[in-house]
Amino acid sequence: EPEVTQTPSHQVTQMGQEVILRCVPISNHLYFYWYRQILGQKVEFLVSFYNNEISEKSEIFDDQFSVERPDGSNFTLKIRSTKLEDSAMYFCASSGGIFYNEQFFGPGTRLTVL
């Protein structure tokens, strides 16, 4: 069964450093998303991406964040200068195909900012 994959599973970084979180969505999907979940809190939407551009973004997704689909398979989230409060689990999701309104989530990347 096709699935969304994410790497790395855990990333530890120093405050102020740049991080890139990587995702490989399901191959025939057209919509891609990033969400985050701060420990013990709800899953929050960051950004959606369609047709090589951002289609929707939340207030959380400020200038420190960017997304890119550098090739036909990867979808990345970059945080330019990490803050302590960026520590969270980051989930990638994709949708499309026959289950058009269902989002398939990856296992997540746990980001720890020290």
Place this chain on the structure above:
Amino acid sequence: GDSVTQMEGPVTLSEEAFLTINCTYTATGYPSLFWYVQYPGEGLQLLLKATKADDKGSNKGFEATYRKETTSFHLEKGSVQVSDSAVYFCALSLDTGNQFYFGTGTSLTVIP
């Protein structure tokens, strides 16, 4: 705005007990409704969904009915198992490609 309100946890039940996790929503349009489950150390997995009023989603013994009149999508299971221990998230989406709005999650622990 669009949002989901979910029953606070944690919930602890004995094996074979009946489970209800309440979920109500507020939406500007006609949303699709979902329940996702997160097992320890894992990502979000779709448990069931319903795309229009009066639809019933079901999977692995879990059920939820889309009630437009009460704006609810409560999750139920007649007899829980230890393996059902997880965090359950109610979510809504207004359209394909739109963001999901998640509830706060309800942690369920089932004891033998």
